[in-house]
Amino acid sequence: MAVTLTEKAATHVKNYIAKRGKGVGLRLGVRTSGCSGMSYTLEFADEMNDTDSRFDSHGVTVLVDPKSLTYLDGTELDFVREGLTEGFKFNNPNIKSQCGCGESFGV
Amino acid sequence: MALLQIAEPGMSAAPHQHRLAVGIDLGTTNSLVATVRSGLSVVLHDENGRPLLPSVVRYHGDGSTDVGYPAQAMQSRDPHNTIVSVKRFMGRGLRDLPDAGNTAYQFVDSPGMVQLKTVAGVKSPVEVSADILRVLRDRAETALGGELVGAVITVPAYFDDAQRQATKDAARLAGLNVLRLLNEPTAAAVAYGLDNAAEGVYAVYDLGGGTFDISILRLSKGVFEVLATNGDSALGGDDFDHRIYCWILEQAKLSALKPQDARLLLTRAREAKEDLTTHPEVRVTAVLGAGQLVDLLLTTETFAEITRSLVNKTLAPTKKALRDAGLEPEDVKGVVMVGGSTRMPQIQRAVGKFFGQEPLNNLDPDRVVALGAAIQANVLAGNRSDDEWLLLDVIPLSLGLETMGGLVEKVIPRNSTIPVARAQEFTTYKDGQTAMSIHVVQGERELVSDCRSLAKFELRGIPPMVAGAARIRVTFQVDADGLLSVSAREKNCGVEASVVVKPSYGLTDDEITRMLRTSQENAQSDMEARALREQQVEAGRLIEAIEAALGEDGDTLLNASERAEIDGGIAELRNVLQGQNHMSIKDQIEKLNHISGTFAARRMDKSVKRALTGHKLEELET
Numbered sequence: 001m002a003v004t005l006t007e008k009a010a011t012h013v014k015n016y017i018a019k020r021g022k023g024v025g026l027r028l029g030v031r032t033s034g035c036s037g038m039s040y041t042l043e044f045a046d047e048m049n050d051t052d053s054r055f056d057s058h059g060v061t062v063l064v065d066p067k068s069l070t071y072l073d074g075t076e077l078d079f080v081r082e083g084l085t086e087g088f089k090f091n092n093p094n095i096k097s098q099c100g101c102g103e104s105f106g107v
Numbered sequence: 108m109a110l111l112q113i114a115e116p117g118m119s120a121a122p123h124q125h126r127l128a129v130g131i132d133l134g135t136t137n138s139l140v141a142t143v144r145s146g147l148s149v150v151l152h153d154e155n156g157r158p159l160l161p162s163v164v165r166y167h168g169d170g171s172t173d174v175g176y177p178a179q180a181m182q183s184r185d186p187h188n189t190i191v192s193v194k195r196f197m198g199r200g201l202r203d204l205p206d207a208g209n210t211a212y213q214f215v216d217s218p219g220m221v222q223l224k225t226v227a228g229v230k231s232p233v234e235v236s237a238d239i240l241r242v243l244r245d246r247a248e249t250a251l252g253g254e255l256v257g258a259v260i261t262v263p264a265y266f267d268d269a270q271r272q273a274t275k276d277a278a279r280l281a282g283l284n285v286l287r288l289l290n291e292p293t294a295a296a297v298a299y300g301l302d303n304a305a306e307g308v309y310a311v312y313d314l315g316g317g318t319f320d321i322s323i324l325r326l327s328k329g330v331f332e333v334l335a336t337n338g339d340s341a342l343g344g345d346d347f348d349h350r351i352y353c354w355i356l357e358q359a360k361l362s363a364l365k366p367q368d369a370r371l372l373l374t375r376a377r378e379a380k381e382d383l384t385t386h387p388e389v390r391v392t393a394v395l396g397a398g399q400l401v402d403l404l405l406t407t408e409t410f411a412e413i414t415r416s417l418v419n420k421t422l423a424p425t426k427k428a429l430r431d432a433g434l435e436p437e438d439v440k441g442v443v444m445v446g447g448s449t450r451m452p453q454i455q456r457a458v459g460k461f462f463g464q465e466p467l468n469n470l471d472p473d474r475v476v477a478l479g480a481a482i483q484a485n486v487l488a489g490n491r492s493d494d495e496w497l498l499l500d501v502i503p504l505s506l507g508l509e510t511m512g513g514l515v516e517k518v519i520p521r522n523s524t525i526p527v528a529r530a531q532e533f534t535t536y537k538d539g540q541t542a543m544s545i546h547v548v549q550g551e552r553e554l555v556s557d558c559r560s561l562a563k564f565e566l567r568g569i570p571p572m573v574a575g576a577a578r579i580r581v582t583f584q585v586d587a588d589g590l591l592s593v594s595a596r597e598k599n600c601g602v603e604a605s606v607v608v609k610p611s612y613g614l615t616d617d618e619i620t621r622m623l624r625t626s627q628e629n630a631q632s633d634m635e636a637r638a639l640r641e642q643q644v645e646a647g648r649l650i651e652a653i654e655a656a657l658g659e660d661g662d663t664l665l666n667a668s669e670r671a672e673i674d675g676g677i678a679e680l681r682n683v684l685q686g687q688n689h690m691s692i693k694d695q696i697e698k699l700n701h702i703s704g705t706f707a708a709r710r711m712d713k714s715v716k717r718a719l720t721g722h723k724l725e726e727l728e729t
Contacts, residue, residue, distance in 0.1 A: 016113055016145045026113065041119035042111045044146065080110065084154065084250040087110030087144070 001073050003028060003055050003062055009079040009088060010058030017044065017060075024048060025061030028077065028090075029068040038071065038105055040090050109252060113145040118490055128286060128488035129247045130294070130480025131260045133236065133274065135194040136316035138162050139474060140243040141481035142251060143490070148298065148478040151250045158474065160246075164238045165189040166227035174242045183370060186211035188225045192317065193239075195340075196221055196232040197277075198269035201688075216688045220273065236277035244283055257284040259484040261476050264290040264322050264336040267504060267549060268561060268591055286487040292322030294479030295445045296331055298470055307440030308334070310429075312458055312466065314421060314448040317343040321425045323432040323439070335431035337424040342417065344380070344448035350413045351376035351405065355391060359401045368395045375401075383410050384450045411453040418457045425461065442466040447473045506561075506583055506591060509546035513555045518583045528584040535579075539571040543579060547593050547606070566595040568602040642692040646684050649696055650677055653703050656710060664709045676702040 005013065005026075017023045027045040030038050045063050048054065053069050055062040064072055075092040095105045129151075132139045137159040141150045150158045157176070165178035166188045173181070182189045190212070196204065201216040213224035222229045240260075247255055260283075262274050271288055278285045289297075292311035299309075306326050313320040320338035324331060352373050356362070364372070375393050382389040388406040395401065411418075429436065442458055444466045449455065458466050470478065507517040510533075519529050535543065543566045550558030569577050578598040585591050594605030653673065661670060676699040683691045 012145070013113070016147055020146045027116070029119075031119075040111060041114070043114045043116050043119055046116050082110065084151075084246075085110055085252045087112050087252075089110055 001053065001069060003053075003057075003064055003069075003072050003074075004076050005057040005060055005062065006076060006078045007058050009077045010060045012079045012088075013060050020044060022046065025063055027063045028072060028075070029065060030071045031068075042077075042088055115146070115490065126488045126490050127247075127251045127253050127255050128481075128484035128490070129243075129251075129255060129258050130289075130477050130482070130484045131240065131243055131258050131283075132291070132294070132474075132477035132480060133194065133240065133260055133262075133277075134162055134315065134476075135192050135318060136162060137473070138239055138243060139477035140247050141474070141477040142247060143481050143485035148481045148485075150474050150477055151246055153246055160239065160242060162194065162239055163189060163191045164193070164235050166225040166230065168226040170227055172227070172238055174238055187213060188227070190223060190225070190230070190235050193232045193235040195317075196223075197236065198267070198271075198273035199232075215686065216690070218687075219269070233273050233277045233280060236274070237280035240278055240281035240283055244281055255283065256488050257286040257484065259286050259289050259294075259480040259487065261289050261291045261294045261480050263318070263320055263338075264292055264333060265320070265338060265340075265504075267559065271590065286484055289480055289483055290322070290333060290336075291445070291476050292320065292324060292336070292443075293331055293333055294476045294483065295443050296324045296326060296479065297482050298475045298479035299441075299443050299467060308432075308434060308438055309441050309443055310425070310439045310462065311443045311445060312421070312425070312449060313338075313445035314454060315343050315446040316448070317341070317345050319343060319421050319424065321421070321428045323428050323434065334434070335428045337428035337431070339420060339424055342420055344446075346417055347380055347414050347448065347451065348373060348377045350417065351379055351391075351410065354405070354409070354413050355401060355403060358403050361395075361399075361401075365396050371395070372401070379405050380410070380451065383407050384452065407452060414451075414453060418453055421454075422457065422461055436462050439464075443475070444468045444472050445475055504549045504559075506547070506549055506585070507558075508581065508593075509548060509555045515548055515550070515553055515555055515558055518581065519585065523585075528582060530580055530582040533579045533581060534575050535569065535572065535577040536574055538574050540574065540577070541569045541571055542567045543569065543595070545581060545593065545595050545604075545606075547583075547591070561591065562593065562606045564593075564595075564604055564606040566597065566602060566604040568600070569597050570600050572599075639687060639689040639692070642689045642696065643684060646680055646692055646696050649699060650680060653677060653699070653706075656703075656706070660706075660710055660713065664713065665706060669706070673699075673703050673706060 013026050017025070023044045023046055025045045027041070027043045029041040029043075031041055045061070048063055049065065051066050052063045053066065055064070062077075071094055072092065074094065075090055078089045078091055080086065080089050092105070127142070129140050129142045130148075132141075139150055139158060139160065141148055143149075152158050153160070153175075160175045161179040163175065163178040163182060165173040165181050165185060167173070178189055179191075182191060198220060200219065201214055201221045204214075204221065215222040215224055215229055217231075220231055220233070222231045223235070244255065244258075258278065260274060260278055262271055266274070274288060275285050292313060295311050295313070296309055309324045309326060311320075311322040311324060313322070318338065318340050319342040320336065322336045323334040325334055326332075352369075355372055355376060356364075371393055375391050379389045379391050383405070388404055391401065391403045391405055393401040429439075439462050442462050442464065444455070444458070449458075449466075449468070449472045455466060455468070505517045505521040506519045507515045510516045516531070518531050519527060523529075533543070545564055545566060546555065546560065547562045548555055548558040549561050552558050566579065569579070579595055580598055581593065581595045583591065583593055590607070592605060592607045594603065596603045654677070657665075657670075657673065661673075665673070676695075680692070680695045680699050683695045686692070
């Protein structure tokens with residue numbers, strides 16, 4: 001079981017955490033909502049919970065709660081620039097369907 | 108797949124929940140838009156990677172519009188239709204613009220705010236600003252990949268209610284939801300205060316292209332309070348360019364330049380100024396139209412020397428602001444530098460010397476206001492939960508009302524922190540007085556005629572009492588955006604009246620039509636309307652009289668060219684009569700009076716002659 005960051009994503013995350021001035025790492029999650037059933041959450045993590053799974057990827061601590069992990073196993077988080085837009089992208093092998101807007105998905 | 112940004116813990120947005128918000132620095136010379144991405148405030152660039160959008164709009168006859176660099180490039184070739192520095196006209200009537208005659212624009216004086224005549228029709232400053240904001244909104248929505256929930260727009264701390272309201276209207280016209288207006292120095296302090304987590308009293312020294320502002324702020328426990336503001340609305344980087352330009356003329360012994368040579372040398376002057384930020388000396392070279400070569404060496408010392416008086420001109424308002432805040436230079440913990448002109452080494456030195464410390468300049472002075480606005484927008488859009496911080500601003504001018512004898516009674520003194528509410532009691536002047544007129548004014552002067560009139564309304568239905576028995580409580584309230592409402596209440600019987608002070612401009616928007624109606628009580632527009640009506644009546648009377656005279660004697664007393672001149676004068680007067688400018692009607696009336704003067708004199712002679720013909724002298728003597 002693993003969740004990873006690309007090197008580019010890790011560089012950006014480290015930069016953001018340094019600028020923010022606090023935080024132990026990055027928390028990835030999944031919650032049930034949206035038109036295709038589920039959506040991702042991507043947040044700064046200020047503390048680790050006992051039940052969290054912890055991964056280290058290119059020097060960034062990634063925390064995932066156990067419920068989310070079943071849907072996120074094997075996911076790679078990338079940082080991409082599309083025209084004027086830039087941000088993080090989940091490359092998740094578990095996805096079976098996605099809503100048109102791309103903001104939620106099903107497994 | 109939509110791209111995600113890192114949210115604060117527990118603050119991830121649900122799908123389709125939009126919390127995209129931006130901060131906009133709507134500047135006199137340049138504008139910027141910034142947003143917070145993954146916790147970091149960044150300025151959004153255009154497709155060519157340029158962060159600034161020149162605040163220039165050019166209107167074409169076919170209704171299309173250029174904004175920014177393309178408009179700026181055409182500024183000298185199409186001056187009437189290319190609007191620069193429109194911020195100076197926001198919420199301003201023609202009488203508020205003493206230098207209106209020096210600009211290339213064709214102003215149309217309309218109640219409340221000047222308008223500008225262009226090939227695309229008459230444009231109000233609100234519409235021009237909206238065109239700038241629309242470009243920034245599009246840029247932000249492309250960059251963020253979605254619709255904006257709202258924007259924080261910065262305004263100078265000294266902007267009055269009319270100017271603030273005009274800015275809000277421009278945003279609404281551009282389809283932006285204004286989360287709030289934020290004072291520019293406060294935004295700069297937000298950018299520094301949060302990024303550096305520094306507390307204490309700060310001075311914000313803002314020297315832009317054409318304006319200088321100084322603000323004294325207190326930052327403590329995440330609360331920003333503006334203690335005092337001051338400045339000079341006609342002092343900026345352009346003046347420094349001009350000093351170098353004059354120096355070039357003097358050194359190269361040039362005089363009476365052609366416009367394109369003057370423009371070239373001004374550009375060279377600006378480049379020299381910018382180069383001197385990083386170099387101890389620069390060569391100024393130019394080949395003028397007549398083939399004349401200019402080749403001079405400008406050193407930082409010389410530059411500092413020729414601009415010393417300009418630098419000192421910024422220190423006087425700085426001292427004043429400190430005095431208003433009741434502070435000494437050594438009480439100031441840090442000085443924030445804002446505006447590209449603060450890059451000049453002599454400015455950095457003078458400010459450093461005045462406050463006895465190195466000024467803060469680790470953020471880009473051109474961007475710091477937009478960055479701060481973006482941070483505030485991010486909070487207001489609901490992207491942060493823990494930092495419950497509050498922003499306090501001050502009102503720039505005292506608010507008061509008119510009392511007997513045309514004197515001003517100040518209710519809220521200047522530099523009071525907002526939001527604020529103050530109440531004061533007044534009474535009747537005459538026995539049996541049943542109504543009271545409440546005239547709201549803004550300014551520091553003692554006489555109503557010297558202050559700016561904001562609104563006028565009447566409290567009616569006061570029961571008849573002896574003079575001095577009625578107790579009328581007048582409450583002034585200024586909300587967080589700096590907008591004022593005034594209410595009056597007679598305490599014995601409870602009659603009440605109130606007004607929300609909003610200026611009136613000639614926009615067709617429903618909301619603004621309503622505002623126009625409510626501001627009918629507004630003294631200034633009433634006065635202008637009256638002046639206009641008076642001149643219209645006078646013009647109508649004059650045209651009628653001259654036409655009647657022409658009908659009787661035009662053919663006999665005038666030759667063809669004299670007749671044509673008078674006809675032309677009448678046509679001209681009819682023409683300006685269509686407009687709303689009472690001054691131009693008045694001027695034309697005078698002109699027509701002058702043109703027809705000879706004709707009137709001849710008619711007088713003729714009628715005297717007719718009256719005398721056939722009479723004996725003695726008949727006339729009786």
